[in-house]
């Protein structure tokens with residue numbers, strides 16, 4: 001449970017935004033930043049974001065629902081959302097746990113993800129949903 005990053009307190013309802021500001025989300029983070037990690041799957045290795053977890057009910061789109069674009073691939077289970085204007089990944093519905101969103105820690109207001117130090121890397125090459 002991470003309640004403070006650098007000088008920024010993580011609020012119980014914390015705002016997040018894309019780079020251009022068209023997309024604004026409100027995240028329910030009563031336990032702070034939960035389970036931040038990187039992943040080496042084919043999409044995460046390209047986007048390079050540190051991703052943390054919230055339940056599906058934990059994200060409210062405040063602005064820019066019309067600007068958010070969805071990308072799916074492979075099994076089309078995971079839904080990856082990004083801003084169609086600036087291209088920034090904001091959040092995705094997980095394939096490994098469809099009851100959760102992963103979200104881009106770098107989109108959290110006032111948070112520099114580099115202040116988290118090192119975070120675990122998820123083995124996305126051998127996706128949990130593909131393991132027997």
Ligand SMILES: [Zn+2]
Nearest residue numbers: 018020083086
């Ligand atoms: Zn944007």
